[in-house]
Amino acid sequence: MRSDHQATALEPCGHVTAEWTIRNWLGALGVRLNLRRMHYRVTPGLYALGKPGPDAPVFVSANYKLSFDHLRQALVGLDGWILVLDTQGVNVWCAAGKGTFGTAELIGKIRECRLLERVTHRRLIVPQLGASGIAAHEVRKQSGFAVIYGPVYAANLPAFLQAKLHATPAMRRVHFRWYERLVVAPVEIALYRRELFLGGLALAILACLPTAGASWAMLGQRSGTVFLLWLVTSGLAIFLGPLLLPWLPTRAFSIKGASLGLALALCSLGLLGPDWTRLRSAAWVLLLSTAASYLLLNFTGSTTFTSPSGVRREVRLALPVQIVAGVVGLTAWTAAGFLPTW
Amino acid sequence: MKYLSKDISLRLDAGRCSGCKMCVMVCPHGVFAVENTKAHIADREACIECGACALNCATGAITVASGVGCAETIINGLLTGKETCCGGDACCCPPQA
Structure with a gap:
């Protein structure tokens, strides 16, 4: 793919093929794992897919x-134009929410790409999730x-095109x-x-406190267990x-998370049975529930169904x-070392 | 799956609706339905306040305080007074579509 464009008047930014190469698969895997995700960009502009004519979509x-x-x-096997907006490397839905995938940028x-001269029709196919940034009538x-x-998902585009640009209600729904869920976790x-x-x-x-009377081996084992x-x-x-x-x-995500944390804490105590006092065990349950609660609350941003x-x-x-809960948990966790009979 | 829906700010003024069905088309959660050339809110609880319907309603019949349902954004807002999403290397946005 040629993404550098020394564009002459009506030269598209690049010609692309529909098929993914091994590089595309590796790149996709990479961004899912969050490796240089914000650097996975395409130069904005107009691209020719296959050999599009003036009547191509x-x-x-x-x-x-x-x-x-x-x-x-x-779009395998199709000829068409792809108009890439500058969303600063952010996907359609998020960019629409931020306004970078927006009316002004599209216009x-x-x-810039002189679309009026390139195509004879006057239609643009915009992904549905872009609608929160674009006012069609404007x-x-x-x-x-x-x-x-x-449609919401690009995979439904062939069916959408075959149905003369009509999306079924199912194609209009995000799931x-x-x-x-695992991919974004x-x-x-x-x-x-x-x-x-x-x-x-x-x-x-903190689990090592107080250190008086404990051997290095004991401290190492205790802290290692906690850390792992x-x-x-x-x-x-x-x-x-x-x-x-x-x-x-x-x-509520916070309650969902707290319940999961509670279950995980009880399982870890039950299965591994660390020789902890009741106070330390209770502090562990509280801390893990709180952490899981906070983590899942922050997962709201990765979901498709939460409202601001x-x-x-x-x-x-x-x-x-x-x-x-975090402060109480940490206090109890620290105190547990000093209160061996609790 | 549905989320806390008590404060959802979506409003529809059926009097201004032209029945163009744009709201039905852009809503990713099937919140709207059009019957007898007038839109109505069929599933209010599913609204995520993305703002697509209001932005694409040419007659201004729909209003919603739109935004992104992301705790990090809201917490940043509480801490700094400005609701900014991460946007950096570790943006939480679901990479879709």
């Missing part, structure tokens, strides 16, 4: 390379192009199936790996929370409780 996309790649992958790109008024909202690791690592380290050190147990259980919470999302109790008003309500109610 125009598809609008974002310059997040995965958005672009999913689009061209769905600007139509002019685009028409200002550019002459009619925005036709395509959040188990594998989709690692983002939490990228966001909180430092905090989780430092948290585990702090718990491990923390990493494993909080890591499990990061994957199990999204996976079990529909079945965890209530609609709902998240605002939940943050206001849950965050103070989480802070208090």
Whole structure:
């Protein structure tokens, strides 16, 4: 693919093929694992897919390379134009929410790429999730192009095209199936790996207090157990929370997370049976529930069905409780070493 | 799956509706239905306040305080007074479509 464009007057930015190469697959895997995700970009502009003529359809996309790649992958065997907006490397839906996949940018790109001269029709196929950034009637008024909202998922584009640009109600719905939830779960690791690592380290050190009368071997074993147990259980919470999302109790993510944390804490105590006092065990349950609650609350941003008003309500109610629970948990965890009979 | 729906800000003024069905088309959660050339809110609880319907309603019949349902954004807002999503290397947005 040629993405550098020393564009002459009517030269497209690049010609692309629909088929994915091994590089595309590796790149997709990479961004899912959060490796240089914000650098996975396509140069904005107009691309020719296959050998499009003046009557070929125009598809609008974002310059997040995965958005672009999913689009061209769905269009195997078709000739068309792809108009890539500058969304600063962010996918269509998020960019629409931020306004970068927006009316002004679309109209600007139509002019910059001289779309009026390239195609004889006046239709643009825009992904439906782009609608929160684009006012179709404004685009028409200002550019002459009619925005036709395509299906939510690029994979449904062939069926949409075959049905003469008609999407079934099912194609208009966004879902959040188990594998989709798992795919976005690692983002939490990228966001909180430092905090989780430092948290585990702090718990491990605090578990060693007081050090009087303890041998190095004993301290090492005690802190090592705590550290490993923390990493494993909080890591499990990061994957199990999204996976079990529909079945965890209530609609509030903080309560879903707290229940998961509670279950994980009880399992870790029951299965591994560390020789902890009741106070230390209780502190462990409280700390893990709180951490899992906070982690899952922050997963709201990765979902497809949470509203800002709902998240605002939940943050206001849950965050103070989480802070208090964290402080109480840490105090009890520290005190447990000094109160061996509790 | 549905989320906390008590504060959802979506409003529809049926009097201004032209029956164009744009809201039905752009809503990713099937919140609207059109009957007898007038839209109505069929599934209010499913609304995620993304704002697509209001933005694409040419007659201005729909209003919603739109935004992104992301706790990190809201917490940043509480801490700094400005609701900004991460946007950096570790953006939480689901990479879709």
